[in-house]
Amino acid sequence: MAEIREAIADAARAVVLPAGVGTLTCSGHTPDSVIAPHFFAGEYSVEFDKAMNRSLDEAELTCRVLVGRNDDTTAQRILDALLSGSGPASLKAAIQAANGAPGVPALGGLVEALHLTRVQGYRWYEHQGTQYVGAELIIRIFGDGRS
Template sequence: MSAVREAVAAAARAVVLPTGIGKLTCSGYVPDAVTAPHFFCGEYGIDFDKGMRRSLDEVELTCRVLVGRGDDAAAQRILDALLAGGGPSSLKAAIEAARGAPGEYALGGLAHDLHVTRVQGYRWYEHAGANYVGAELIVRIIGEGDAP
């Protein structure tokens, strides 16, 4: 799962934020501190044996995006752009671009497929003693169950 989480974070780095916002920082793990805006992969659950003989496992990966709250309205506009279903600032579009072409494996061969299924938890978050406006993105990943 470490390689999968790093690959999801790498895909999220393709996001292009509006001019003057800076760059989205991304990590495949829960960081001690964030440089906002920041995307990271958090908790995950695995449903084993969705196919016979360990042929398929399904992962639900909870990712978070946190935006600084220097100006509440501006921070929420940035967050809204990141949570959009499409466009250059869309995390969904950036992550799903890592699905590969038809017939190819996702995440550079680490999974059969992935799909950003929903956004939830749009609210204020405290992380390492600082407050951010943020949300969670749920990413469904399927792949071979017998992979190391």
């Protein structure tokens, strides 16, 4: 899962934030500290043997995006852009682009497919003693359990 989480963080780096906001920092693990706005791949669960002979496992990865709260209105507008279903700042669009063409494995062959299914937990988060506005993004990942 470490390689998969890093590849998802790489895909998230493709977002383009509104002018004056800077760039989205990303990590494939839960970081000790963040430079906001920050996306990271967090905890996950795996369901083994979704098909016979270990031919399919399914994982659910919980990612978070945190935005600094210099100004609560501006922070939430930035977060809303990151959580939108499309557009240059859309995490969904950036991550879904890592699926590649139909019939081609996702994330450069690490998995069969992935799908960002939902956003949840839009709220204030504390990370290492600092408050951020943020949300969780849930990604379903499908792959061959034999590899």
